[in-house]
Amino acid sequence: MVSGIKGIIFDFDGTLFISSINFKIIRERIIKLANRMELKIPEKDMPVLELIENIRKLNRNRKEKDLFVEKAKEILEEEEMKAVETARPVSGAESVLKMLKENGIKIGIITRNCSKVVIPLLKKYNIPYDTVLTRDEVKKVKPHPSHIKEMIKKLSLKKEQVIVVGDHPFDIKAANSVGVKSIGVLSGGREWFGDVNPDFVFEDINGIKYLFGFESLKPGKIPNFLLSYLLKKYTIVSEDVLAGPGVGVDCAFFRERKGIIGVKTDPITLVGKDIGFYLVNINVNDLVVMGAIPKYLLTTLIFPEGIKFPEIEEIFSQINRECRKFNIKWIGGHTEISESVSQPVCCGTLLGIPVKKIKESKIKKGDSLILIKEVGIEAASIIVREKWDELKNFFSERFLKKVADSIYNPGISIYSEAIELWEKFNICGMHDPTEGGISAGIYELSERYNVGFLVYSEKIKIFPPLKRILKYFKISPYGVISSGCILAIAPFKEAIRIKEFFKNKNVICEIIGEVIDRDEGVKIVEKGKVKKFPFFETDEITKI
DSSP, X not given: OGGGOOEEEEESBTTXXXXXXXXXXXXXXXXXXXXXXXXXXXXXXXOHHHXXXXXXXXXXXXXXXXXXXXXXXXXXXXXXXXXXXXXXXXXXXXXXXXXXXXXXXXXXXXXXXXXXXXXXXXXXXXXXXXXXXXXXXXXXXXXXXXXHHHXXXXXXXXXXXXXEEESSHHHHHHHHHHTOEEEEEOTTSOSOOTTSOOSEEESSTXXXXXXXXXXXXXXXXXXXXXXXXXXXXXXXXXXXEEEOOOTTOOOOEEOOTTOOOEEEEEEEOSOSTTHHHHHHHHHHHHHHTTTEEEEEEEEEEEEETTOOHHHHHHHHHHHHHHHHHTTXXXXXXXXXXXXXXSSOEEEEEEEEEESSOOOOOOOOTTOXXXXXXXXXXXXXXXXXXHSHHHHTTTSOHHHHXXXXXXXXXXXXXXXXXXXXXXXXXXXXXXXXXXXXXXXXHHHXXXXXXXXXXXXXXXXXXXXXXXXXHHHHHOOOGGGSOOTTOEEEEEOHHHHHHHHHHHHHTTOOEEEEEEEEOGGGOEEEEXXXXXXXXXXXXXXXXXXX
C-alpha cells in the first residue's frame, strides 16, 4: 500500500524543474566535434550521455577518444549552464516536497544533469531534500539500475519503501529494473510512457498530494490515475471474466457454465470503519442463505467531499481481502466522490451459483424456527466503535477492544454455516437478520412465507457483551442490526438434527420457536405471557 512508502526518489529535469536545455543543439555540437576529430559516429540516434559513451567505444583504439570525451562533456555542461538562467521549479514542487518532509518522507533526487546546475537551483528555490545524486556522483546513470540502488542506500531504506517519480521512460525503466514502484509525470511534455507501465501517471507531481492524503479529493469521479491503480491492485479477475474492471469500462461480461446465477445487491450505510469488510460479508451472507455460492462482485462506492485517498484505498483493500477469503472475483462497478453524501456509501451486487439443486420444502404449522449463532454481534461492534469515548467511562478498554473486534471474532460471516445447512439438511427457508435485527428478520420470514411464528424469549441467544452495553443505552436487543446469525425454518425432526450437528461443531444453535397460522401474527412468550413480538420502524441502533 502507498502508506508503506517512506521515501520518494525524484528525477530533476522535467519532474521538479522545467528547463530549456536544448539537447538537439548539444547532439549537433558533439557530432561536429567528433567529425573534426575524424572519429566514428554511431548511426543510431540516442541520448547525449549514451552518444558520448558510444563514440568512445567505437574509437577505443584512437588516442583522441579521451580528449573527445572531455570536450564533449564540456559542451554538455556549457549548454546546461545556459539553461540555468531560465530554469524554474514545476508548479507546486516546493509545496509538495515541503509536505513530504513535514510528514517524515525522505526525499532523494537523481539526475543525469551535473552538480553545477542542480545544487545551485535547489538552493536558489529552497527545495527541501535529503540526498542528491547527479551524474558526477555515480558511475552509471539511469536508466541503469545502479543509480536508483545507490540512492536507496543513501536514504537507508528498502526498495519496498520507496517510489520513483520521473517524466521520462528512463526513470520508469530504472525503477522497474530494481523492482520499485513508479510514478510517471507528464510535466516534461510527454503524453505517454510507452510500454514501461508506471504504477501511476500524474499530470505533474501535485498528484502526490492526493496519493498520500495531504489534500482531499475533489467532488466527482476519482481521478483516473488513482482509480486505475486501485483497480489494477485490488480487483480480482480470471479467465472466465471476458470484460473486467477498468477506467472507462461501464459493464462487466463473464462466462458461467452452470447456467443459473444468484444475484444480491445491498448498500452499507450504518458504519464508517470497516465498511469494505461489511460490504462483502453482508452481501455474502444474504446470498448464501438463499442457497448460492458467491462468485462475482460489482460495487458502487460513493465517497463524501473531503475524503482523502488513503481512506479510499483502505476500503478497496478491505474489499479485496474479503473477496479473496470467499474466492470472489471483483469484476467492476462505479466509484465517485459526491457532495450528496456525508460519509462513504458502499453498495455491492453479488452474483453466485446454486450450492445444489435446491427445492425448499413447503412450510407447515409446527415446523421449527431455528437460530444459529448469537443475536447482536454486529450491533455490539458498531456501538462500541461509534461510542468509544462515552463507553470507556463505564467499561474497561480491554472489554471495549474485544467487542469492537467482534465482527471478526466470533465474526459476522455465516458463510460456512449456511452452506452446510443447504448441503446437509432439508431446509424450508433461511434468512439472515441484518438491519432491524431479529425482529425484522422474523417479520420478513412471516411475510415471505405467509406464516406466523410463536417465539420463546428464553431461547433467543443474545451476544453477552451486547447485553452489558444495552443496560447502559436502554434499547431492545431484538431490534439491533444482527449480521452474524441465521434464522432457519425446518421440520421439527430435522431441526433436532441441525441442533445436534452444530453442537458437535461448537456453534450455538437453538430452536427458538415454531410456525403458527398467519392470522395469529408474530408472537413472543415472555415470562409465561404471550404478546406481539416487538416491531421496530427503524433499527434500534439509530437511537444512539
